[in-house]
Every structure is written in structure tokens, then in C-alpha cells.
Amino acid sequence: MPGHPLRYLNADALDGLGLGMGDIVDILENLFREKAKGELFMPPKIFFHRHGPRFYSAMASAAPALGFAGCKWQSGDPANPARDLPYIQGLYILTEDETGQMVALMDAKWITGKRTAAASALVARHLAKTNDTQLAILGCGLQGRAHLEAIKGEVPTLTHCRAYDIMPDRQAAYVAELDGRFDMAVTGAESAEVAVRGADIIVTGGPISENRQPTLAPEWVLPGALLITIDYDSYVTDACIAAMDLVLTDDRGQIEDARKNEGKFPGVTRVDADNAELIAHGRGRRTRDDQRILAFNLGIALEDVATAAEIYRRAEATNAGTLLET
Ligand SMILES: NC(=O)c1ccc[n+]([C@@H]2O[C@H](COP(=O)([O-])OP(=O)(O)OC[C@H]3O[C@@H](n4cnc5c(N)ncnc54)[C@H](O)[C@@H]3O)[C@@H](O)[C@H]2O)c1
Numbered sequence: 062m063p064g065h066p067l068r069y070l071n072a073d074a075l076d077g078l079g080l081g082m083g084d085i086v087d088i089l090e091n092l093f094r095e096k097a098k099g100e101l102f103m104p105p106k107i108f109f110h111r112h113g114p115r116f117y118s119a120m121a122s123a124a125p126a127l128g129f130a131g132c133k134w135q136s137g138d139p140a141n142p143a144r145d146l147p148y149i150q151g152l153y154i155l156t157e158d159e160t161g162q163m164v165a166l167m168d169a170k171w172i173t174g175k176r177t178a179a180a181s182a183l184v185a186r187h188l189a190k191t192n193d194t195q196l197a198i199l200g201c202g203l204q205g206r207a208h209l210e211a212i213k214g215e216v217p218t219l220t221h222c223r224a225y226d227i228m229p230d231r232q233a234a235y236v237a238e239l240d241g242r243f244d245m246a247v248t249g250a251e252s253a254e255v256a257v258r259g260a261d262i263i264v265t266g267g268p269i270s271e272n273r274q275p276t277l278a279p280e281w282v283l284p285g286a287l288l289i290t291i292d293y294d295s296y297v298t299d300a301c302i303a304a305m306d307l308v309l310t311d312d313r314g315q316i317e318d319a320r321k322n323e324g325k326f327p328g329v330t331r332v333d334a335d336n337a338e339l340i341a342h343g344r345g346r347r348t349r350d351d352q353r354i355l356a357f358n359l360g361i362a363l364e365d366v367a368t369a370a371e372i373y374r375r376a377e378a379t380n381a382g383t384l385l386e387t
Contacts, residue, residue: 064387065157068165070372074382075171078375082211085179085368086186090340092367093183095126097341102130103362105318110271114139122362123158129370130156133169133362139268142231148202148268149173155369163387165373169365170203172372176364178207180311180336181289182215184356185262187339188287188309188347189216193261196245199253199277200266201226201235204291208264213243216262222247225256227267253296257281263288265296273325279304284351291358293319299328306352309345311336312361319359326357 103122110116115138123130135151151169196219198205226232232249240247250256257263258281275298310316313335319325334345
């Protein structure tokens with residue numbers, strides 16, 4: 062019996078679907094509301110280092126409420142940019158939930174790039190202050206770029222971004238490319254500390270290290286700041302974690318698994334809310350403008366399937382990509 066043709070969507074095909082960053086933030090908001098109902102399925106992601114900074118991960122989930130399940134296989138290697146390859150590479154397999162048929166294969170780098178920044182922007186939608194003006198970005202790579210667009214989209218009062226990268230040429234390229242682009246001034250900072258001090262919203266996007274050497278100290282973080290990490294606890298010191306008024310994460314099970322099985326997050330002694338609890342029930346929300354809030358966004362498989370589901374709907378409607386016979 063012939064199988065369902067598989068729709069293959071590379072990055073160009075994905076770009077052509079008109080799925081904007083704001084659309085993905087809304088998709089994730091809806092996803093976390095569904096997640097709060099407890100009817101979505103997501104085992105902890107498989108994540109392991111292969112001697113040194115290279116990591117592999119596999120992330121699977123099923124969202125009957127959205128009609129789909131799926132899995133992402135990816136690698137991450139900080140040595141890759143010097144090889145002219147992306148740090149993170151991967152493929153996403155989308156499955157129709159009702160029948161279990163594989164229906165699409167997609168470039169996962171595109172999905173990861175967008176949904177990670179959209180997830181941070183969603184946190185900022187719910188936890189930023191109304192008068193935030195200063196953004197700090199640590200790590201001027203793919204995520205640093207996507208986050209500038211995504212967070213400005215949700216916090217339009219931002220006027221200035223200070224960006225820091227350990228590679229001065231990458232930092233300079235970031236500033237040259239983005240200064241003024243999203244109606245924000247973008248300047249380079251000579252250190253992470255200079256970037257972070259005085260910022261209302263901080264995003265840490267350096268590499269996820271096997272042996273972390275965190276430097277981000279509590280005294281760098283302004284009262285009222287929102288600190289979002291997408292690089293686990295690689296940048297934030299345990300003292301910084303302990304000093305925060307509220308600690309959130311995207312999924313309690315995910316961070317607990319990383320603590321128990323990967324030895325990560327030793328400094329996390331409490332989680333006040335996860336994103337589903339925040340978005341559906343207001344748990345962990347800001348109650349004072351001087352609260353310092355830390356959000357660990359590890360990235361979860363349900364964000365991938367929700368984004369991939371909308372991609373597939375649009376691709377089916379426009380016959381985008383290439384059909385592969387199975
Ligand atoms: N949480 C999630 O859902 C999620 C998803 C995707 C990527 N990530 C993580 O986000 C991070 C960035 O990913 P990317 O795709 O943008 O990678 P990238 O290689 O495109 O960019 C990373 C940048 O960080 C810089 N850098 C390295 N060490 C630094 C440091 N100590 N301080 C400041 N800059 C530093 C590098 O020079 C590089 O320019 C990685 O840790 C990746 O694993 C997380």
C-alpha cells in the first residue's frame with residue numbers, strides 16, 4: 062500500500078509561507094493554554110554531549126488538540142560557524158496524530174530559530190514592565206538576531222539594545238546589521254557586564270556548555286529586570302539564580318529531568334511557575350515593578366510541533382515545498 066507523500070520544506074520554502082514572528086508568538090500562547098489543560102504529551106528531551114561542546118538532541122511530542130505529533134533530531138556545535146556551518150542543524154518529522162502517518166519533513170534550524178525567540182517574546186509579553194526601554198543580548202548569533210526582532214515586537218517601548226559577543230567580529234557584524242532596523246538603536250558592549258547593567262530585559266544566548274563557567278552576577282541585574290536564558294544555566298551564576306524574586310521555566314518536567322539526568326541547573330532550588338501556569342493561570346506573574354524575574358527557556362518539543370503544524374497547514378494550502386513519494 063503506498064504511503065502518504067511526504068512534503069519536504071527547506072528553509073527557503075519555510076520563508077515563503079509568510080509565517081511571521083508575531084504569528085508564532087500567538088501560536089505558542091495558544092499552545093501553552095492547551096498545555097495547561099494537561100492533554101498534550103511530551104517525554105523529556107534526549108540531550109547529550111559527545112565529549113566536549115558538541116551536543117545531540119531528540120525532541121518528541123504529541124498534541125492531539127492540534128492534530129499532530131512530531132520529532133526533531135538535531136546537533137549543536139559551537140565550532141561550526143568557523144566551518145561555515147550553522148551551530149544548530151536538524152530535521153523535523155511531522156506526523157498526523159489521527160492516523161500516525163508521516164506527512165512532512167522540515168528544516169528544523171528554521172523552526173528552532175523562530176520558535177525559540179518567539180517563546181522568549183511570549184515570556185516578555187507576560188512579564189515585561191510597561192515602561193521597559195533597555196534590552197541586552199549576550200551572544201550575537203542566530204538567536205541573538207531573532208530575539209531582537211521577537212522581543213521588540215512584544216515590547217515596543219524598547220529603544221536601545223546593548224549586544225555582547227566574545228567574538229568581536231560577530232558583535233560588530235550584529236551591530237552593523239541591526240542598528241536602527243527594528244526601530245531600536247543597537248550598540249556593542251565591551252563586556253557581558255556592561256551589556257547587562259541597566260538593562261530591563263536580558264537574553265543570554267551563548268553556548269550550552271558541558272562544564273559551565275557562569276559569570277552573570279546578581280549585582281549586574283537591575284531591580285525589575287527580566288532575565289531570560291536560552292542557554293540553560295551556562296551564563297547565570299548560582300548566586301544570581303538565588304537572588305531572583307521569581308524563577309520560571311518553560312516546563313517543570315523538562316528542567317527537573319535536566320537536573321536529575323544531566324546534572325544541569327544545580328543552583329535551581331525552586332521554580333515558581335512554568336509557562337503554561339503563567340499564561341493560563343497567571344501564576345508567577347509580576348506583582349511589583351522592582352521584582353527581578355529569571356525565566357529558563359530550555360526549549361520544548363511542543364513548541365516545535367505547534368509551529369510545524371501551522372507550517373504544514375500553510376504549505377498544504379499553497380502546495381509549497383517538494384512532495385517526496387514514500
Ligand atoms: N532554549 C532553546 O530553546 C534553544 C534553542 C536554540 C538554541 N539554543 C541555544 O542558544 C544559544 C545560541 O544559539 P545560536 O543558534 O544563536 O548559536 P550561534 O552560534 O548562531 O550564536 C552564538 C553566539 O554566541 C557567541 N558566544 C559564545 N560564547 C559567548 C559568551 N560567553 N558570551 C557572549 N557570546 C558568546 C558566539 O561567538 C556566537 O556568535 C546556544 O546555546 C543554543 O544551544 C537554545
